Amino acid sequence: MSLLEFVKDAGAKVLDAVANPADAGRQIRSHIEKEIGVSDVDVQWIEGTVKVSGNAKTQADKERLILAAGNIQGVKAVDDAITVAAPGAASRMYTVKAGDTLGKIAKEHYGDASKYPQIFEANKPQLKDPDKIYPGQVLRIP
DSSP states (O other), X not given: OEEEEOOTTOSBOOOSOTTSHHHHXXXXXXXXXHHHOOOSEEEEEETTEEEXXXXXXXXXXXXXXXXXXXXXXXXXXXXXXXXXXXXXXXXXXXXXXXXXOHHHHHXXXXXXXXXXXXXHHHTTTTOSOTTXXXXXXXXXXX
């Protein structure tokens, strides 16, 4: 298990009823199913931390699932208990800062700004447009 921290005030507006932990867990699970298409997961909401457990086919699927759960307003951390059927190398995680672009992030991590499509593709469906990222958002850097 690992704990990945997120910016609590950044992210998708998914939660309607954070006062009720069961409702919050269901809302986040529904969001994960919609965004990632993964349904073999259990989601629990514990005072701003999302605990996800279950199975993922690949390391990339696991990382997308964690980011879908974490990049939600009100989530401060994701406690990961996901097992992977086909383990692979883990991606680096990067928290977007004010003024960042995918090109700037690609330049920093790959030494070449024109490699930004690799970051964009690695973060679909979370990212719908390479020009729309926001401070506090956590991205996978493969």
